[in-house]
Amino acid sequence: MSIRIGILGYGNLGRGVECAVKQNPDMELVAVFTRREPQTVSILTESASVCHVSEAAAWKDKIDVLILCGGSATDLPEQTPAYAKLFNVVDSFDTHANIPKHFDAVDAVAKESGKTGIISVGWDPGMFSLNRMYASAILPGGKDYTFWGKGVSQGHSDAIRRIEGVKNAKQYTIPVEATLEAVREGKNPELSTREKHTRECFVVLEEGADAAKVEQEIKTMPNYFADYDTTVHFISEEELIRDHGGIPHGGFVLRSGKTGWEEENSHLIEYSLKLDSNPEFTSSVIIAYARAAYRLNKEGQAGAKTVFDIPPAYLSAKSGEELRAAML
Amino acid sequence: MSIRIGILGYGNLGRGVECAVKQNPDMELVAVFTRREPQTVSILTESASVCHVSEAAAWKDKIDVLILCGGSATDLPEQTPAYAKLFNVVDSFDTHANIPKHFDAVDAVAKESGKTGIISVGWDPGMFSLNRMYASAILPGGKDYTFWGKGVSQGHSDAIRRIEGVKNAKQYTIPVEATLEAVREGKNPELSTREKHTRECFVVLEEGADAAKVEQEIKTMPNYFADYDTTVHFISEEELIRDHGGIPHGGFVLRSGKTGWEEENSHLIEYSLKLDSNPEFTSSVIIAYARAAYRLNKEGQAGAKTVFDIPPAYLSAKSGEELRAAML
Numbered sequence: 001m002s003i004r005i006g007i008l009g010y011g012n013l014g015r016g017v018e019c020a021v022k023q024n025p026d027m028e029l030v031a032v033f034t035r036r037e038p039q040t041v042s043i044l045t046e047s048a049s050v051c052h053v054s055e056a057a058a059w060k061d062k063i064d065v066l067i068l069c070g071g072s073a074t075d076l077p078e079q080t081p082a083y084a085k086l087f088n089v090v091d092s093f094d095t096h097a098n099i100p101k102h103f104d105a106v107d108a109v110a111k112e113s114g115k116t117g118i119i120s121v122g123w124d125p126g127m128f129s130l131n132r133m134y135a136s137a138i139l140p141g142g143k144d145y146t147f148w149g150k151g152v153s154q155g156h157s158d159a160i161r162r163i164e165g166v167k168n169a170k171q172y173t174i175p176v177e178a179t180l181e182a183v184r185e186g187k188n189p190e191l192s193t194r195e196k197h198t199r200e201c202f203v204v205l206e207e208g209a210d211a212a213k214v215e216q217e218i219k220t221m222p223n224y225f226a227d228y229d230t231t232v233h234f235i236s237e238e239e240l241i242r243d244h245g246g247i248p249h250g251g252f253v254l255r256s257g258k259t260g261w262e263e264e265n266s267h268l269i270e271y272s273l274k275l276d277s278n279p280e281f282t283s284s285v286i287i288a289y290a291r292a293a294y295r296l297n298k299e300g301q302a303g304a305k306t307v308f309d310i311p312p313a314y315l316s317a318k319s320g321e322e323l324r325a326a327m328l
Numbered sequence: 329m330s331i332r333i334g335i336l337g338y339g340n341l342g343r344g345v346e347c348a349v350k351q352n353p354d355m356e357l358v359a360v361f362t363r364r365e366p367q368t369v370s371i372l373t374e375s376a377s378v379c380h381v382s383e384a385a386a387w388k389d390k391i392d393v394l395i396l397c398g399g400s401a402t403d404l405p406e407q408t409p410a411y412a413k414l415f416n417v418v419d420s421f422d423t424h425a426n427i428p429k430h431f432d433a434v435d436a437v438a439k440e441s442g443k444t445g446i447i448s449v450g451w452d453p454g455m456f457s458l459n460r461m462y463a464s465a466i467l468p469g470g471k472d473y474t475f476w477g478k479g480v481s482q483g484h485s486d487a488i489r490r491i492e493g494v495k496n497a498k499q500y501t502i503p504v505e506a507t508l509e510a511v512r513e514g515k516n517p518e519l520s521t522r523e524k525h526t527r528e529c530f531v532v533l534e535e536g537a538d539a540a541k542v543e544q545e546i547k548t549m550p551n552y553f554a555d556y557d558t559t560v561h562f563i564s565e566e567e568l569i570r571d572h573g574g575i576p577h578g579g580f581v582l583r584s585g586k587t588g589w590e591e592e593n594s595h596l597i598e599y600s601l602k603l604d605s606n607p608e609f610t611s612s613v614i615i616a617y618a619r620a621a622y623r624l625n626k627e628g629q630a631g632a633k634t635v636f637d638i639p640p641a642y643l644s645a646k647s648g649e650e651l652r653a654a655m656l
Contacts, residue, residue, distance in 0.1 A: 016587070018589075019587055019588050019589050020587065022589065023468050023469050023587070024468055044589050096656065099652055099653070099656050100649065100652050100653050103652055120656055125656045127462070127466070127597075129655055129656045130462075130640055131599075132655050133640055133641070133643075133644060133651060133655050134455070134458075134640055134643065136644070136655070137616040137619075137640075137643040137644040137645075138455075138609075138612050138613050138616050138643075139612060140351050140352055140645070141351050184602075259344070259347055259348065259351070259604075259605060259608040259609065259611075259612055260347050260605065260608055261346075261347050261350065261372050265603075265604035265605040265608055266604050267601070267602065267603045267604060267605075267608075267609050267612075268600075268601070268602040268603075269455075269599075269600075269601055270598075270599070270600045270601075270602075271459075271597075271598070271599050272596075272597075272598045272599075273595070273596070273597055273598075274512075274595065274596040274598075275593075275595050275596075276587075276593035276594050276595060277587060277588065277593040277595075280587040280588055280593055280595075281466075281587065281595050283587075284466050284467060284587055284595075285466050288465040288466050291465075306652060306656055307640070307656075308639065308640050308641040308644075308648065308651050308652070308655075308656070309639050309640075309641055309648070310639055310640075311636065311637050311638055311639050312458055312461055312462060312465075312635070312636050312637075312638075312640075313461070313636040313637055315461075315462065315465035315466075316461060316464070316465040316636075317465070317468070320636065320637070321428065323461060323636050324427055324428050324431055324634060324636070325427070325428050327457055327460045327461050327464070327636075328424065328427050328448055328453045328457045328634055328635075328636070
C-alpha cells in the first residue's frame with residue numbers, strides 16, 4: 001500500500017515533487033490541485049487527477065500527505081495552517097525570520113485536527129539547517145558559516161527585471177573562494193557581506209535602453225546589490241535562454257571549532273551541495289519528509305514539526321534493521 | 329541541574345570525553361571508572377572521582393549517563409549490555425558487521441532495565457552514517473561513496489608494529505584525489521580498493537633490522553596493505569615522535585544522484601571532516617548524544633538507539649524555540 005501524495009500548486013516546485021514521487025516506489029501521486037483552470041494544466045503522471053484547488057477538501061481521505069508548493073511571501077502563511085485542518089502537510093516555507101510564527105500557526109491547527117505538518121523543508125531551510133545544528137551541538141566551541149552558490153537567486157533576478165529598460169535577467173550568487181579557504185583553514189574570520197559573496201548578472205535590455213544607467217541602478221540597489229561586488233553582463237535574449245536557462249544552486253555550511261583541555265585541537269565540518277536544479281532537489285528533500293509525516297501521523301504525533309524534530313530513519317524507505325545493517 | 333556524566337575507561341577516548349564535558353555547561357563529569365589502580369590514574373577534572381570499575385554499581389543513582397570508552401573488539405560487546413542494566417549508556421562500537429547483534433544485545437537489556445543505550449556513536453559509525461542515510465533518502469536514484477583520511481589508522485599502525493624488526497610505526501590512510509574528483513563530477517565510477525585510498529607508512533626499525541625485508545612484508549600483508557598502493561618511509565624514533573605524534577583523521581561522504589522526469593539533472597551532496605584529533609572529535613559527538621540519551625530516558629524511551637533514531641534537536645543544549653529562531 002503506497003503513501004498517497006497530493007500536490008497543491010503546480011509550478012517548478014510542484015513539478016519537482018511529481019518527479020521525486022516517481023523515484024520512490026513506496027509513493028504514488030494521486031492528485032494535483034491548481035488555482036488555474038484544471039483543463040489548462042497538463043501534468044506528467046498519467047494516473048493522477050488534476051483538480052481545482054476548491055475541490056481539495058473532498059480528497060481528505062484519499063491523500064496521505066499534501067505537499068504545499070506555493071510561495072513563502074503570501075501563499076504558505078495562509079495555506080499551510082488552512083490545509084493542516086484536513087491533511088498531513090509538508091511545506092518549504094523559507095522566510096527565516098517568520099519561521100517561529102509560521103510554526104506556531106501550523107502547530108495550533110494540526111494539534112487540533114490530529115494531523116502532522118512539517119514546515120520549512122528543503123535545503124535552506126532544511127539540510128543546511130540540520131548541518132548547522134548538528135555541527136554546533138558537536139563543536140560548541142566553534143563558529144559556523146553558510147555560503148550560497150554558485151546559483152541562481154530568483155529574488156535578485158526578479159529585482160533586476162523590475163528595472164526600467166530591462167527585458168529579462170538572471171542573477172548568480174557566487175561564494176568568494178578565498179574567504180571559503182580562510183574558513184576551511186580554521187581562521188574563524190569575521191566577515192562582511194561583501195567578503196562572503198559576489199553577484200553576477202546577465203541582463204537583456206529593451207530596445208533603446210541605456211545600458212550604463214541600468215548597470216548603475218543594479219549596482220546601487222539597496223539590500224540586493226549595494227553591499228556586494230556586482231558584475232553586470234549585457235547579453236541577447238537568445239544567449240540568456242541558451243546559456244542561462246537552468247536553475248542551478250548549492251552552497252556550503254562549515255563549522256570550525258576547537259577541542260581539548262586547552263582547546264588545542266582544531267576541527268572542520270563541511271557540508272556542501274552542487275545542484276543542477278534547485279526546485280528538483282528541494283522537492284526530493286520534501287518527499288523524504290513526506291514519508292516521515294506519514295509515519296509520524298500513524299504513530300499519533302500530531303502538530304507542527306521541523307527537520308530538527310524528526311528522527312533521520314523516518315525519512316528512509318528502509319527499515320531500522322536494514323539501515324543498521326547497511327548504512328551505520 | 330547538570331547532566332551527570334561518568335566515564336568508563338580512561339584512554340584517549342575517555343580523556344576526550346572529559347574535555348568535551350568541559351565545553352558543555354549543562355554537563356558535569358562526576359566519576360571516571362578504570363580497571364587500573366585508581367591511585368595510579370590522574371585525571372584533569374578536579375571535582376570528579378576516580379574509582380575502580382568494580383565500584384561502578386554504587387554510582388547507579390549518581391550518574392545520568394555512563395560513557396563506555398572501551399574497545400570494540402572485546403570490551404564493548406560485554407560492557408554495553410552489562411552497564412545498560414544500571415545506567416543510560418553511550419558507546420562508540422565500530423565493528424560495522426557486528427552492529428545488528430550488538431544493537432539487539434543492548435536493546436534487550438535496556439528495555440528490561442528501563443534505560444536508554446545509544447550505540448555506535450562517533451563519526452564512522454556516526455556522523456558519516458547519518459550523512460549516508462540522509463543523502464540516500466533524498467536522492468534514491470544515486471550512489472554513495474565514503475573516503476577516509478588523510479588520517480592515522482590505529483589498526484594499520486599496530487599491524488606494522490607486529491612485524492619483526494619494527495620498533496615503532498604510524499600509518500596514514502589517504503584518499504586518492506583524482507578518484508574523489510571523478511565522484512564529485514557525478515561520474516558514479518565503480519571503484520576498486522586500490523583506486524580509493526593509498527597508504528603511507530612511517531617506520532622506525534630495530535637496530536640491525538633488514539629494511540628491504542620489512543618493506544616487502546608491509547606491502548604484501550593481506551587485507552591491510554596488499555590491495556593498496558603503499559609507500560614506506562624509514563625514519564628515526566625522534567622524527568616519528570616529532571612529526572607524527574598526533575592522531576588526525578577525517579574523510580568524505582559523497583552521494584551523487586539524478587532527479588527529473590527523465591533523470592536529466594545531477595546533484596552532489598558532500599560531507600567532509602578534517603580532524604586534528606580523532607578521539608577528541610569522536611568524544612564530542614558522544615557527548616552530544618549523551619544529552620540525547622538523558623532526554624530520551626526522561627521521556628521514557630528505553631532500549632537501544634542509534635544516530636538514525638534520534639531527533640537532531642535532542643543533541644542540542646538549545647530549546648526547540650531557540651533552534652527554530654536561530655538555526656532553521
